Amino acid sequence: MPETVKDILIAKNYKGNIRELQGIMERCVILNSFETLIEMEEIIKMNQxxxxxxxxxxxxxxxxxxxxxxxxxxxxxxxxxxxxxxxxxxxxxxxxxxxxxx
Missing domain, CATH: 1.10.10 (Arc Repressor Mutant, subunit A)
Structure with missing residues (x-):
């Protein structure tokens, strides 16, 4: 897993809902690429x-x-x-x- 993806996943606030993280990981496995998680950085910025x-x-x-x-x-x-x-x-x-x- 690329370091930037790991940082993005750690920075995200899951508010106690591990199912959200599980869903993200399942999509990554299905897509066979962690590159799509880079887009999450924008979502995290908006969340923060x-x-x-x-x-x-x-x-x-x-x-x-x-x-x-x-x-x-x-x-x-x-x-x-x-x-x-x-x-x-x-x-x-x-x-x-x-x-x-x-």
């Missing part, structure tokens, strides 16, 4: 930088979506291309959404 609302679940979907888009954009060093790739939206949509906050 997750938008938290605590017990207040009254945040509307529009606000939560807007916060998520901003967070992805900022976490990618304000790279339009990287944010668009992750969000699977075009640049025009990204700029319109970011412009709403200013």
């Amino acid at each position: 930088n997750a938008i938290t609302f605590g017990e207040d679940l009254t945040v509307d979907l529009h606000t939560m979506t807007q916060q998520y888009i901003e967070k992805v954009y900022l976490n990618n060093n304000c790279s339009t291309k990287a944010a668009c790739d992750i969000l699977k939206i075009d640049r025009t949509t990204l700029w319109k959404r970011l412009k709403k906050t200013t």
